[in-house]
Each structure stands twice: as structure tokens, then as C-alpha cells.
Amino acid sequence: MTRGWTAVYLRELLILKRRLPKLLPTWSVSPLLYLIAFGYAVGRHVDVGSHSYLEFLLPGLVAMASMTQAYAVASEINIARFYWHIFDEFQAAPISNLAYVMGEVLAGMTRAFLASLVILLLGACFGVVLFYGPMFWIALLLNSFVFASLAVGCAMHVKSHADQTLLTNFIITPMAFLGGTFFPLSHLPGWGQTLLELLPLTHASHAVRAAAFQEPAQVIDFLVLIGAGGLCFLFAILSVNRAKV
Amino acid sequence: MIEVTGLTRKFGAKAALSGVSFTVGAGEIFAYLGPNGAGKTTTIRILTSLTRRDGGTVRLNSFDIETHPLECKSQFGIVPQHTNLDSDLSVEENLLIHGLLHHMERQEITQRTGELLDYMEMSDRRQSLVKNLSGGLKRRLLIARALMHTPRILFMDEPTVGLDPAIRRSLWGFIKRIKNDGATIFLTTHYIEEAEFLADRVAFLDAGKIVAEDTSANLMAAIGQWAVDYLDDNRLQTAFFNSREKAGDYVLNRANGCTVRRVNLEDAFISMTGRKIS
Numbered sequence: 334m335t336r337g338w339t340a341v342y343l344r345e346l347l348i349l350k351r352r353l354p355k356l357l358p359t360w361s362v363s364p365l366l367y368l369i370a371f372g373y374a375v376g377r378h379v380d381v382g383s384h385s386y387l388e389f390l391l392p393g394l395v396a397m398a399s400m401t402q403a404y405a406v407a408s409e410i411n412i413a414r415f416y417w418h419i420f421d422e423f424q425a426a427p428i429s430n431l432a433y434v435m436g437e438v439l440a441g442m443t444r445a446f447l448a449s450l451v452i453l454l455l456g457a458c459f460g461v462v463l464f465y466g467p468m469f470w471i472a473l474l475l476n477s478f479v480f481a482s483l484a485v486g487c488a489m490h491v492k493s494h495a496d497q498t499l500l501t502n503f504i505i506t507p508m509a510f511l512g513g514t515f516f517p518l519s520h521l522p523g524w525g526q527t528l529l530e531l532l533p534l535t536h537a538s539h540a541v542r543a544a545a546f547q548e549p550a551q552v553i554d555f556l557v558l559i560g561a562g563g564l565c566f567l568f569a570i571l572s573v574n575r576a577k578v
Numbered sequence: 579m580i581e582v583t584g585l586t587r588k589f590g591a592k593a594a595l596s597g598v599s600f601t602v603g604a605g606e607i608f609a610y611l612g613p614n615g616a617g618k619t620t621t622i623r624i625l626t627s628l629t630r631r632d633g634g635t636v637r638l639n640s641f642d643i644e645t646h647p648l649e650c651k652s653q654f655g656i657v658p659q660h661t662n663l664d665s666d667l668s669v670e671e672n673l674l675i676h677g678l679l680h681h682m683e684r685q686e687i688t689q690r691t692g693e694l695l696d697y698m699e700m701s702d703r704r705q706s707l708v709k710n711l712s713g714g715l716k717r718r719l720l721i722a723r724a725l726m727h728t729p730r731i732l733f734m735d736e737p738t739v740g741l742d743p744a745i746r747r748s749l750w751g752f753i754k755r756i757k758n759d760g761a762t763i764f765l766t767t768h769y770i771e772e773a774e775f776l777a778d779r780v781a782f783l784d785a786g787k788i789v790a791e792d793t794s795a796n797l798m799a800a801i802g803q804w805a806v807d808y809l810d811d812n813r814l815q816t817a818f819f820n821s822r823e824k825a826g827d828y829v830l831n832r833a834n835g836c837t838v839r840r841v842n843l844e845d846a847f848i849s850m851t852g853r854k855i856s
Contacts, residue, residue: 340678426679
């Protein structure tokens with residue numbers, strides 16, 4: 334059932350390796366601007382609990398970047414589908430939908446992991462070094478698993494690259510700003526907190542931040558990420574056949 | 579062997595295929611000839627599991643694409659109409675990924691890559707990025723990729739479209755060699771001379787239906803051996819004759835401006851459909 338996933342994953346890795354010199358600066362620009370504008374300039378004299386705002390912001394940015402870079406695999410798939418027609422090569426190969434989805438999801442997770450490393454390095458340049466233990470990485474991997482799976486599923490449904498941009502603008506961008514990245518949810522009214530706790534990124538931000546601050550992990554955050562990841566992965570597998578014309 | 583029965587497909591209200599049936603024997607080159615929009619690419623995409631069909635059955639080497647999709651997919655290779663190589667990867671990497679997708683072992687992939695690049699006379703381009711290859715080399719690489727897992731059936735969708743005549747002819751040589759190595763080849767084309775040169779049998783496809791299917795020789799013989807093109811009221815007309823003598827007599831009875839030539843497949847197609855292929 335899973336034979337062939339290595340081919341899908343290796344293809345993405347080879348492309349990633351070749352494009353890495355261009356991708357690394359690209360991954361650095363937005364987080365760097367957020368760190369300078371919000372973390373350093375605006376939040377310089379602001380504390381959130383017992384931490385500086387910069388310390389509060391960094392885990393949020395890492396969670397956000399792991400989401401956006403994992404989801405970015407949707408654009409890669411759509412370029413492969415609509416412009417290069419490379420998706421046909423996978424569709425005509427004797428591999429299962431599961432194998433294809435596994436390969437693409439792992440590729441998205443790899444991108445997310447590398448982009449997260451870039452932000453941690455940038456954070457270190459600003460003098461912010463937190464605790465990056467196993468729970469930190471597990472939360473990040475789960476978060477990237479959720480959004481890479483969602484990306485593969487969405488990529489199978491859209492009919493053009495413009496549709497994909499629309500999805501990103503209406504789902505990913507609002508989540509990036511509202512999912513506990515830039516501010517504590519406790520600053521919002523109760524209904525707002527309840528609403529935003531429906532977002533997987535909110536739980537990823539909680540989990541990543543708690544791990545980075547060496548605070549006790551909330552089991553609910555991990556359960557939500559595992560549940561959302563499972564659903565999105567299933568959605569991706571069931572969606573692959575829809576990409577047939 | 580390819581067995582297709584009652585294949586149908588609609589796009590909206592338009593029927594792209596209306597009950598297409600044919601059989602291609604093992605080791606045969608079967609050309610599927612028709613004008614743009616006739617349904618050639620739709621057929622090949624259904625046969626290769628890239629497009630859904632509305633009705634009909636497809637069996638490849640006795641495997642049904644409905645009940646044994648993965649077994650079917652391991653039977654064939656495809657040379658698509660549009661180049662769908664990974665342009666960011668090298669020639670060798672494109673073949674590696676294809677080999678892994680078809681569950682080949684690394685050692686086997688290395689050996690087969692060497693053989694195929696020799697076969698396609700592009701061993702010196704092994705490390706080249708695909709984006710740096712010429713159109714002709716990309717076409718050759720597409721064929722090499724399709725042959726990578728030693729498929730018993732090869733689908734070629736307009737394999738020489740857009741190439742200059744010299745490169746087209748060199749690709750015909752490769753296709754003949756592939757057939758001689760035992761592969762069954764299903765070829766779509768709108769180049770008359772390509773079908774005539776390569777195919778053991780030809781099917782004429784028009785508006786989603788097969789209107790004739792036979793050897794090139796038989797399809798042409800049905801309308802005659804010789805053709806005379808002449809202008810009648812400023813419109814090009816063609817008359818067909820069974821002998822050169824009769825064609826010559828016809829020319830003598832007409833004014834200047836006649837051309838005598840051999841009948842070709844396009845003449846047969848026009849006489850059956852009233853339309854040109856290209």
C-alpha cells in the first residue's frame with residue numbers, strides 16, 4: 334500500500350535541495366520583519382506574563398512558519414499539476430493514493446522543519462534562545478503534519494492556481510494572525526477565545542510555546558493536533574482521485 | 579495487448595468519445611489518426627488512468643483497469659503530448675524517480691539508465707538539467723523515461739508534435755526499434771506520413787467515433803492507388819484512380835494545373851469523413 338512513497342518524497346527533496354539557496358532567504362524575510370517590527374520595535378518594553386514579548390513571539394512565529402511552509406506544498410503540487418503536468422506521472426504510476434499522499438506530506442513537513450530552524454536561528458540573532466526539547470519538536474511536527482495533509486487535500490480539489498491563492502488568503506493567512514501567534518488569547522473576550530480555540534494553529538502555538546518555556550504541556554493541544562492531522566490526512570487520501578479530469 | 583470496448587466520455591453536453599472499440603495485438607504499432615479535437619488524447623488518457631471514463635471497458639494485457647488499476651499501470655509507459663519532465667532535475671534524476679515509482683531496485687535503475695541513455699544517444703547528457711535540453715532531447719528523454727521499467731505497452735500521444743522534420747524522422751527510427759524489441763505501441767498522431775511509416779494498423783477517429791480501422795495499405799486501396807489534384811472553380815478537388823494510366827488519361831482531358839501523386843491516408847480519411855486531418 335505504501336510502496337512508491339519514497340519516489341514522491343525523493344523528488345521533492347531533490348527539488349528542495351536545488352532551490353534551497355533561494356528558499357532560505359525567502360523563508361527569512363517575513364519572520365525577520367515580524368521580529369524587528371513587532372518583537373523589537375513595538376514589543377521592546379512589553380512583557381507577556383514572565384516573558385518579554387520577543388520571547389513570547391518567537392514560538393508563535395515558529396508555529397506559524399511551520400504551518401505556512403507545510404501548506405506551501407499545495408502550491409508546489411498545483412504547479413506540478415497545472416503547469417508542468419508532472420502530476421500525470423504520479424497518477425499513471427502503480428502507486429496507491431496513500432503512497433502519494435505520504436510522500437507529499439513528508440515533503441511539506443520537511444519544508445516546515447527547515448523553515449522553523451531558520452526562525453530559531455533568527456531568534457538567536459536577536460538574543461532569544463528558549464528550550465527546544467522533544468515536546469517542542471513533536472508539537473511542530475504534528476502542526477506541520479496537519480497543514481501538509483490539508484494542503485495535499487486542498488490541492489486535489491482546486492481547479493487553478495488562482496483558487497489555491499484564494500484558499501490561502503481566506504484560511505491560512507487569517508489563521509496565521511489569529512492562531513495565538515502574536516498575542517495571548519486571554520486578551521480576547523470569551524467568545525473570541527472559544528472561536529479561536531477551534532483553530533489547529535492555536536493549539537500548536539500553545540504547545541510549542543509551553544514546551545519552549547518549559548511549562549507543563551496541555552494534553553488537549555496534542556489531542557487536537559493528532560485528531561486534526563488524522564482527519565486532514567484521510568481527506569488528502571480520499572481527494573487524490575478527484576484530481577482526475 | 580490492448581482491448582477497448584464501448585468507451586464513452588462526455589465533457590458537459592459534448593460527447594468526446596461515443597462507443598469506441600478496438601483491439602491492439604501484442605507487438606503491434608496501432609496508429610490512432612484524427613484531427614485536433616477528435617478524441618485521441620481523451621482516449622489515451624482514459625487508457626492510462628489519467629481521465630475518468632463514463633462507460634466501456636479497458637483491458638491491458640488481460641488486466642481490467644477498473645478491477646486491477648495498479649497491475650494495469652505497471653504494464654505501460656507513456657510518452658505524453660506535452661513534456662512533463664521535472665525541469666529542475668537532471669536527466670538521470672528524472673529516470674531515477676520514474677524507476678522508483680515503478681518499484682525498481684536502485685541497482686536495476688542505474689543499469690537501465692545507462693542502457694536507455696545509450697539507446698537514445700544521450701549518454702553525454704546524463705547530468706544535464708532538463709531545463710537546459712533542446713526540444714528534441716526532451717522528447718528522447720520522455721521516450722527513455724517511458725521505457726525505463728520495460729513496459730510491454732507504450733502509449734505515445736503525438737510523440738513528434740512540434741519537432742523539426744529531421745528530429746521527427748530520427749524519433750521514428752527509435753519507435754521502430756522499440757517495436758522490434760517486442761513492445762505493443764499505441765500511437766496518436768495527426769501526421770499522415772508518421773502513421774503510414776510506423777503503423778501496422780490505423781484507426782480513423784472522427785468526432786469521438788472510429789470510422790475505419792485497417793492497415794494503411796487497405797485503407798488507401800479502398801479509394802484507389804493514384805490521385806489527381808486539380809482546380810475546379812478555384813477549389814482544389816481530387817480524383818482517385820486504380821492505375822497510373824487512368825490517372826494520366828484523366829489529366830490529359832483536363833486543363834493545366836493538375837498534379838498526379840500516390841494516394842495517402844489523408845485522402846482515405848477525407849473520403850470517409852469529408853474532413854481533413856490537419
